[in-house]
Amino acid sequence: MKRQISIEEISDGRLYKANDLVKAGCHDCKDCSFCCEGMGESILLDPKDLYELTTYLGRSFEELLENNLELHVVDGLILPNLKMDPEKDCCSFLDENKRCSIHSIRPGFCRLFPLGRIYEQDDFHYFLQVHECPMEHKTKVKVKKWLGIEAIASYEEFIRSWHMLQKKTQEIMEQKKDDSLTKKINLFVLQEFYVNPYEKDEDFYSQYARREQNVLTVLEDIANS
Ligand code: SF4
Numbered sequence: 001m002k003r004q005i006s007i008e009e010i011s012d013g014r015l016y017k018a019n020d021l022v023k024a025g026c027h028d029c030k031d032c033s034f035c036c037e038g039m040g041e042s043i044l045l046d047p048k049d050l051y052e053l054t055t056y057l058g059r060s061f062e063e064l065l066e067n068n069l070e071l072h073v074v075d076g077l078i079l080p081n082l083k084m085d086p087e088k089d090c091c092s093f094l095d096e097n098k099r100c101s102i103h104s105i106r107p108g109f110c111r112l113f114p115l116g117r118i119y120e121q122d123d124f125h126y127f128l129q130v131h132e133c134p135m136e137h138k139t140k141v142k143v144k145k146w147l148g149i150e151a152i153a154s155y156e157e158f159i160r161s162w163h164m165l166q167k168k169t170q171e172i173m174e175q176k177k178d179d180s181l182t183k184k185i186n187l188f189v190l191q192e193f194y195v196n197p198y199e200k201d202e203d204f205y206s207q208y209a210r211r212e213q214n215v216l217t218v219l220e221d222i223a224n225s
């Protein structure tokens with residue numbers, strides 16, 4: 001998501017890579033569920049999150065939209081986010097003990113918090129949001145350990161590709177200035193990366209690469225038309 005904020009205001013002024021140590025360790029989030037409550041539409045989901053949620057829970061994207069997810073427009077793109085329960089104003093995956101019921105497959109945004117990502121050109125760094133997580137006396141932890149994602153190099157390659165693809169999609173929509181085409185592109189991207197079911201027994205990254213190739217080919221045709 002594009003944001004007009006100064007990184008100095010919200011961070012410790014440092015940029016991090018996966019092997020760096022960062023003061024983000026939150027003592028297993030003891031007695032805290034702050035970042036699972038009142039988050040509005042801010043917990044965006046990427047295609048890997050959908051792969052994890054749909055294959056782990058055995059529920060389709062459409063089924064998840066009934067209670068757990070919702071769609072909204074971010075910088076011109078229709079994207080899913082975790083939906084807050086309208087009565088409790090917390091994530092629907094937060095259990096009665098205020099713990100995450102899908103901890104092992106929690107979305108990338110949840111894994112990051114209180115870290116964020118900042119993109120420059122084709123790459124990104126992590127940064128520490130210093131005003132977001134209320135846990136005191138945080139400990140130092142390697143960024144990649146904090147994320148807890150296997151095959152971090154493949155994951156980060158996916159994050160870069162996904163960011164570039166979203167950027168390219170936005171650029172084409174802005175260039176064409178055609179509401180009907182914008183809607184078609186949005187629905188196509190949504191269908192390809194979120195609605196079409198993922199194979200549980202096949203590695204996510206191979207499935208993403210095929211879908212990405214397909215979408216890039218179509219976007220290229222649109223850009224040249
Ligand atoms: S706000 Fe910090 S301590 Fe609380 S649940 Fe989130 S990451 Fe854990």
Ligand code: SF4
Pocket residue numbers: 035036037043082091092093094095099100101102103106107110
């Ligand atoms: S998925 Fe889990 S960690 Fe993420 S907001 Fe929901 S309850 Fe919290």
